Amino acid sequence: MSDSLGSVGLVSTERVVVGTDDDPLVLASGARIAPVEIAYETYGALSPARDNAVFVAHALTGDAHAAGWHEGAHRPGWWDNLIGPGKALDTDRLFVVSANLLGGCSGTTGPSSPNPATGQAYGPDFPLLDMADLVTAHRRLLDHLGIDRLHGAVGGSLGGMQVLEWALQEPERIDRAVLVAASSRLTTENIAFSAVARAAILEDPDFHGGRYAEHGVAPRHGLKVARMMAHITYVSGQSLADKFGHRRDTSGAAKQLAADFEVEHYLQHQGESFLDRFDALSYLHLTRPMDYFDPFGAHPDVVPSTRFRLISFDTDWRFPTAHSLRIRDRLLERGVAVDHTEIASPWGHDSFLLEPPGYHELVRSFLH
Amino acid sequence: MSDSLGSVGLVSTERVVVGTDDDPLVLASGARIAPVEIAYETYGALSPARDNAVFVAHALTGDAHAAGWHEGAHRPGWWDNLIGPGKALDTDRLFVVSANLLGGCSGTTGPSSPNPATGQAYGPDFPLLDMADLVTAHRRLLDHLGIDRLHGAVGGSLGGMQVLEWALQEPERIDRAVLVAASSRLTTENIAFSAVARAAILEDPDFHGGRYAEHGVAPRHGLKVARMMAHITYVSGQSLADKFGHRRDTSGAAKQLAADFEVEHYLQHQGESFLDRFDALSYLHLTRPMDYFDPFGAHPDVVPSTRFRLISFDTDWRFPTAHSLRIRDRLLERGVAVDHTEIASPWGHDSFLLEPPGYHELVRSFLH
Structure with missing residues (x-):
């Protein structure tokens, strides 16, 4: 249509x-x-x-x-x-x-x-x-x-x-x-997920108490992890299964600790690309009002x-x-x-x- | 009994x-x-x-x-x-x-x-x-x-x-x-959560390619975040709600970005106490076999x-x-x-x- x-x-x-x-x-x-x-x-x-x-x-x-x-x-x-x-x-x-x-x-x-x-x-x-x-x-x-x-x-x-x-x-x-x-x-569980995302950012050594811009860095590690986790909550388990199943990039090759399943590469991409377009403090400031919302x-x-x-x-x-x-x-x-x-x-x-x-x-x- | x-x-x-x-x-x-x-x-x-x-x-x-x-x-x-x-x-x-x-x-x-x-x-x-x-x-x-x-x-x-x-x-x-x-x-979603936990550890700057012990450090930030996230998946939303609801430690005081709701302090405690008893590489090595299990x-x-x-x-x-x-x-x-x-x-x-x-x-x- x-x-x-x-x-x-x-x-x-x-x-x-x-x-x-x-x-x-x-x-x-x-x-x-x-x-x-x-x-x-x-x-x-x-x-x-x-x-x-x-x-x-x-x-x-x-x-x-x-x-x-x-x-x-x-x-x-x-x-x-x-x-x-x-x-x-x-x-x-x-x-x-x-x-x-x-x-x-x-x-x-x-x-x-x-x-x-x-x-x-x-x-x-x-x-x-x-x-x-x-x-x-x-x-x-x-x-x-x-x-x-x-x-x-x-x-x-x-x-x-x-x-x-x-x-x-x-x-x-x-x-x-x-x-x-x-x-x-x-819900309390919603707040819990939000709390983990914020902890990932706030406790990233590159957060520098929020003065990361002055240090010429950004809490990229924390923001990426926060985004990867949040992304899982945005989609259904069934849609992840339909889209990626258990397919591996290295199918047949050796197993490894690093990303191997397609869903892992997908989440990596979601996390990485987010860093280019979003600021860690904005992430903190825009998630928090949701927790307190009543x-x-x-x-x-x-x-x-x-x-x-x-x-x-x-x-x-x-x-x-x-x-x-x-x-x-x-x-x-x-x-x-x-x-x-x-x-x-x-x-x-x-x-x-x-x-x-x-x-x-x-x-x-x-x-x- | x-x-x-x-x-x-x-x-x-x-x-x-x-x-x-x-x-x-x-x-x-x-x-x-x-x-x-x-x-x-x-x-x-x-x-x-x-x-x-x-x-x-x-x-x-x-x-x-x-x-x-x-x-x-x-x-x-x-x-x-x-x-x-x-x-x-x-x-x-x-x-x-x-x-x-x-x-x-x-x-x-x-x-x-x-x-x-x-x-x-x-x-x-x-x-x-x-x-x-x-x-x-x-x-x-x-x-x-x-x-x-x-x-x-x-x-x-x-x-x-x-x-x-x-x-x-x-x-x-x-x-x-x-x-x-x-x-x-x-499920693909199970693997996805596992992947985020591993990314939190593997990409922690203190992971040092797994040689953190030689550097006298540990990827504490990543391991803590991994544990906090995983903990949410171990409990039911209802049990979190029953246990913590929307109670805040600073109830009545100013809102803040840092942990405020009781469920946030609880997750912080879960993550912190885990660091004293678990090794980051063990976490990687024991989660991965689950992903591949068939x-x-x-x-x-x-x-x-x-x-x-x-x-x-x-x-x-x-x-x-x-x-x-x-x-x-x-x-x-x-x-x-x-x-x-x-x-x-x-x-x-x-x-x-x-x-x-x-x-x-x-x-x-x-x-x-």
Whole structure:
């Protein structure tokens, strides 16, 4: 089906300053950050009534480049299968906004940005972020774009968590929210995996207390291991078995301690390639808000006007369907309109980036 | 119930040389090792007919000290709840033998043992082991003890895998085999977790290509992270939730990137304490044989005379019941007597070390 649908074509990432010394971004902790720059992209055109905007919130390691092609790129944006003319987020009708997260490392201000107090990278001096802060930054982007009200907000995984936080933080701003494979409360096991990833980074000798940039190094070993482990939790056991089975690169040759099975080489590649595009402190700062996330506890009396569409995947063992059912139940208790569907998909948590049957149709029908 | 049962009391670990220059241990790869020393313990008395011996095979990080107390120790052997007078492995009737694995680091020859060719620790020159080799070493121990035939062999996790290999390698030597939470073939996901643990160790800058002992260091960072991650796979999500929930040590205080939730401190403790008792190269050498393990493929025509009792646990997601069912089906295809029971237990894979209702009774009734 996708073949008959269009691409948003060539796009580029814009940047805008949304926090200044006169008007810093005030975090939930009380800390202030300025300047704050946000990297973002838009697809489609804002209607004269300014009523067709949909915000797309990216997951842990995403960026502003959700759709279309950057000049000379070898692959399109990370949600290109969802966003474009005729697609579920139909850019013939919708104005789609995608922005890199505060604390990230792909254009928006984060730990690797210069700290105005020193001229060096913030490093360990970057303030700890709350899920609320990720939303606060994007609210300012929408203000800049002159979008008072969102027709929709859509996010998968951490993206869905941001959308939930936003709907509770500004209960009148989002008409329709799509939360895919999201959670309102990590399990203890989720936190445990997150803790191991952070330990791998924090205790890497090249972390240097977070001042690795000043030392001209990076905690590559820890970040690679963190990514390799996390990747396992993003896919289903069945999809790994289907893709790699027990095939070895050295089949017939001597066994060895080093990577031999194809799945090992695959994880090595996932870990290595991640180092080129992601910063270790951003990884710490963007995983931690998930551990502490408890939006229904933080906003106990808020009844958003938003209508919710929740989607989960039957093989997702990072945020299984129980997470979505919990969100549904909390929203129903408050009288909020919400529907949930579990989609059959072989690919585990990462299904939110793919097209298991029925998934994109649910998003399309809910938003149109 | 355990309170009314006895302890085997004070025990100590014995050592015996089972491989010499004249009679080296020949590995499946063709490599030869000598000397080979094995650390072992025994509980109970060998009958005059020498027909009451039960071999206990330890899991990945176990050792020879399965039951009773070492002088001055603060805790008993790792399977003390199963072994003793009146217990499931009743030492009033059975002669129980437990030995540290070849490649281990608790008394049996392994990578940290001196390489006779250099006088230094083997380090990276220790030969790669196959599951068959772990058994080969223990066969020699039994020969030394004058035990031609085992009344039983019992093992959990990697221990159960050894028992299965042994029953296929010597199809007339073991009368009854108990495999608890074992596997005859790792899944791709199992291998993936194993691969991340090994990458954490192999790529730790302090690994020094396996010559860390010569450098006076150890890949502590990598080994700790490997253990923390592995620990998550040994327990159930529900048991983590029941034990730690979302409790924080700094509850009410500022959030932080470093360990804060109790489950994080728990994992930190698991990782740290492991460093005092385990060697990184042993970890590599004892995980790898599991990845390659395929005993039914390696012994295609063997029909052991052994009767099998398989036990799995409903919350074990490292080796779920499907692993045991696979073993059962392969044995049944060969006409081997086998029974399988799934035990309800909240504790995941580690249940094999604990006493969920029904488990020890199954072992007792099968062996007596």
